[in-house]
Amino acid sequence: MTEDTLRYDIWVEEALRSVIQKTIAHVADHGLPGDHHFYISFLTQDSGVQIPARLRAQHPNDMTIVLQHQFENLAAGEDSFSITLSFGGKKEDLVIPYASVISFADPSVNFALQLKMLPLGDDDEEYDEDDVEDYDSRHLDYFEETRNRTNQDDRERGLTDDDEPKTGEVITLDAFRKK
DSSP states (O other): OOTTOOOHHHHHHHHHHHHHHHHHHHHHHHOOOTTOOEEEEEETTSTTOBOOHHHHHHOSSEEEEEESSSOEEEEEOSSEEEEEEEETTEEEEEEEEGGGEEEEEEGGGTEEEEOOOOOOOTTSSSOOHHHHHHHHHHHHHHHHHHHHHHHHHHHHTTOOTTTSOOOOEEEOSGGGSOO
16 A cells, blocks of 8 residues: 555544443443443454463454453453453453454444454554455455354244344444445
């Protein structure tokens, strides 16, 4: 990419991640208001993700956590958040970088974000186009698998597209990518 190209896709993604960071910080300081609750999906193999080995073995690609009634020690950092959750009756500490989050949803208000996660190049300031293409391919596969699982689950329950009300808008950044 040339230096004169404005990277709206990167800036929008950074802004969306800041929404997640601000939300986590608010909840860490004030608790969850009303019926708010979050579904946060993240890639378990990404750099900086700290989860117990048994959870990584159970969730080798991605994992979704729910922040609703039973969580402790929620802390929002600049680049990651930490939380204590119970898995199988055992409390576990997790550290999740915002850069590893692939989706964030608050169903109580029909709000959802779906993120692409752009990899940084070696200098941590510019994006390497080859890395972006490899990354896009890997994550498009992930989202396609997720969509297929959801569609299969819906078919098994006898649901069609017309049966389910729309629950929110998922924002993707593909429209901003230079092809």
